[in-house]
Amino acid sequence: MKYKESDGIVIGLEVHVQLNKLNSKLFCGCSPRYHDAEPNTHTCPVCLGLPGALPVLNEDAIVNIIKVALALNCKIEKQTLFYRKNYYYPDLPKGFQISQYDYPIAIGGKIKVNGMGGERHIRIKRVHMEEDPARLVHKGPIESSRYSLIDYNRSGMALIEVVTEPDLRSPKEAREFLNALRNILEYLDVFDDSLDGALRVDANISLAGGARIEVKNISSYKGVEKALLFEIVRQKNLARRGIKITQETRHYDEKRGVTTSLRTKEEEHDYRYFPEPDLVPLGVCNRIDEIRGSLPELPDIRRQRFVQQYEISDYHAKVITSELRLADFFETVASEVDNPLLSATWIADVLKGELNYRGLDITAFPPKHMIQILQMLRSKKITEKSAVQIIRTILDEGGAPPEIVKRKGLLKIEENIIASAVAEVIKENPAAVQDFRNGKNEALHFLMGQVMKKTHGRADPNIVNKLLREKLQCT
Amino acid sequence: MNVSEARKRAEDESTEEVVMSLFDNIEKSELNAFITLAKENALKEARRVDRDGAKGALRGIPIALKDCISTKGIETTCGSKILKGYVPPYDAHVVERLRAEGAIIIGKTNMDEFAMGTSTETSHFGPVKNPYDLSRVAGGSSGGSAAAVAGEGVPIALGSDTGGSVRCPASFCGIVGLKPTYGLVSRYGLIAYANSLEQIGPFACNVEDVALLLDVIAGYDPRDSTSMDKKCEYTKELRDDVSDVKIGVPKEFFGEGIDEGVEKAVWDGIKILEDMGASYTDISLPHTRYSLAAYYIIAMSEASSNLARFDGLRYGLRLEKDEDWHTTFSEIRACGFGEEVKRRVLLGTYALSAGYYGKYYLKALKVRTLVKRDFDAALKDVDVLITPTMPFPAFKIGEKTDDPLALYLADVNTVPINLAGVPSISVPCGFVRDLPIGMQIIGRHFDEGRILRTAYTFEQRSGVSC
Incomplete structure (x- = not known):
């Protein structure tokens, strides 16, 4: 354990979300779909400054x-203002960033998060809008690169900044917050x-007794947890050596997993x-109404609905609603297969596990396949083991359930056989047989295994068990 | 040469002749009115007009543009070394409008560096000289545009007016210059000095041509969020009649520092309008005395941010050696900006700094609100306000360069108008010691029609024009 509650960890996050699905950038008509484009091809006089x-x-x-702010339970300000944030940096073509300061779009929201000691509300301080700077590109690592190149394709993209109150108590909780967001x-x-x-x-x-440290430039969900863990260890080590932590801004190096000092309070x-x-x-x-x-329908509401409407467990509902497409997948399947509990179990426990194992997401598995598999299971045409096999086959080799059943001979066999x-x-x-009759129950498991082996x-x-017991008792 | 003279000459001879004769004037002139001439393109365009004819309200009319207005393919320097070599890849909104109406752009005019000045002496390209007396300034910051019209025969020109930069040189050079209501003319493509104060404005020899040019450049532009859809047909407003006009004369604008000759000429002007049937009352704009301080704080603060983009990275001045980013851009700015620009950027930076923002910038905004209220209240009772444009006629080149504050004081009658955002026109109203002076007619927001009509009537009766 790298940290404990008594460390007095206080974490606040500023999350920048790029609105990359819009039709244009924040202040000009340039297309935001530059991610596969040549550098400096999505620019105009406005975003070039x-x-x-x-x-x-x-x-x-x-x-x-406003949608985001409402979903985060924020209060929308009656009037909102844009401000210039003035600083010099090569990625900033105007020498200032258009951002917000007083009168942001929204203030005072909250998100429910699975935190330390159960469900917690993390308060949102403000939600505001700003423009993205350009992107600096270096040859090799930034420290050894002899020059910087600037790609203005990103310049002027719409960014939402979500700022939390310092309510988070651990790196894990920070990660959970990001997942919820x-x-x-x-x-x-x-x-x-x-x-x-x-x-x-x-x-x-900050840790108990220490000053606040800002870590900038974390660009992944995992990175947040790692950067914060690094900071806790670093700050505890300093404290142990009697060095006082003073306010500073640090830079997170994603590749090396460390933070380095960028500037102190004076700077x-x-x-x-x-x-x-x-x-x-x-x-x-x-426009608000x-x-x-x-x-x-937002994740939390959908989760509650799933529990009520389909009578599935809260755990399953949570897993399924944690991804929009997974939740849609579930509802498609549940509308065709007349047993939501079965659908939920197979999707949340089995399919999700197989997908995670392979690093795939739900788009890799068409819902109609799941419907066919579950229908065959329901009508006892295949065994659960076969169902798992079909799922794995689809993910590894492709194909559709009926064809796989046929090819691999997975149809359940008749009772007389x-x-x-x-x-x-x-x-x-x-x-x-003798062992079983002498009261050794494990012997029955062995015999069952032998029957399953013979029947591939x-x-x-259930039928094997029933027949074995009948036979063993009457002979 | 006014617009109708230019038209007549084009009909009698050719548009090419008209344009050619202007370039002759300019090339022979000592006024230093231009930074860049677009001779080749202008002549090509003139020949095209002669061959194919032209359409539009300004067909075949040559125009000069202040060098802070972006022109596609023509170098645009803002009078600064730091923008040397910068050729915009796009046209300002007003330039698009001019081209669409058939005007021929002949060149870019000299100006105070980034429009920061009252005399065009801060230009990297040297001062513009007054056509009436070469030892005197032409006014500023649009000194080149005014001198080109007054002294080189250019029929019309555009300037920009942040705190008087159209009206001051119009007054000093004896021509007509208008600062439109804030929001009437799109600022898209105007290189910003102080965004919340400035407007592009027309210059011409007479009121009619100013109205004609305003007809072309005014109007809503979705690319400027402060632009408004309030345009009228200004040339149609020009009647020789002020019998319905109530004039207010604000006493604060005739205060200390106003030349007696200027004061008298303006009162004579008011008398002429009175004789024509206008009525007049003395009024008061009590917050006028705080205007100058508020204006300079707001303008410098905005400028300090606007000019941050000039780092030599993407366009403009480049030094031979490349050091690290901070050293390189610091050196480029140290070398590329002139003294007055540096002074204003430093002062603006200071005014916006943590701990001073409330004391200076915020306070200046509050003063601005009060000044605006003064104007709104006054213009409820009267239709127009009349004042001297400048406190004195053109001064000697170099006379005020060592005393920036004395120079700032010259703007005392023009800056309140920019703070209030109302329109104002300067018309020639006589001479003091053989130097032209201007009378300022101020109107309600978007009431350009009435101030143009008042100026037109005055011009018809006074007999003063260039």
């Missing part, structure tokens, strides 16, 4: 951020998290925020 170019706010981006964003259909740079996190962490920027004069104050009141009405196999096994294993696993274990 050319002299004289002016920003025009993307309405859809505002609709999306990602889940909500996925349901809202506002971003594609498979794309590079879709989600970036800055984390603030902090003065961003000289002031209202962006090229944009006008934005009132969104008249309409946007609220357009919100999809099982009966003759039972008779044979009893005849061939007198010692085990296609016999229904």
